[in-house]
Amino acid sequence: MIYLASPYTSVNPEEVELRYNQALECFATLCRMGEIVYSPIVHCHPATQRYALPQEYAYWAKLDFAFLTRCDTLYVLCLPGWSHSRGVQAEIKLAEQHCLPVRYITIDGTNLDVDDLPA
DSSP states (O other), rough: OOEEOOOOOOSSSHHHHHHHHHHHHHHEEEEEETTEEEEEHHHHHHHHHHTTTSSSSSHHHHEEEEEETTEEEEEEOOOOOGGGHHHHHHHHHHHHTTTTTTTEEEEEETTEEEEEEOO
C-alpha cells in the first residue's frame, strides 16, 4: 500500500485547492495503475473544508502517522514547496525510521514519473 505525501497548508486558499486537486490527480493515476493508495490530502480535504477542521499538519500528524506506518512505501508528490513542507518532511523522516522505501514522483496529466531521489 502506498502512502502519498504532498504539501497542503498555505495562507492562500487557492493554493490549498490547487494542491488538493494535484494530489487527487496523482491518486487517481495511481489507482488506474492498480495501486492501493492512501492520501491524507485526498481523503481529508473535503472534511477539512466542509467542517472547518484545522489545515495545520500538527492537527493531522497522529492520523497520518498511523496510516503511514501501515503502508509499504511512501511516495512524495514533488509539488512546489514539498521540500519545505513541515508535514512532508515529517512523513519522510517517519518512513525512514520505519525502513520504508521513499519514492519521489511528479505527474503531468496522466504521465507519472517515479524516482528514488528527489528532483
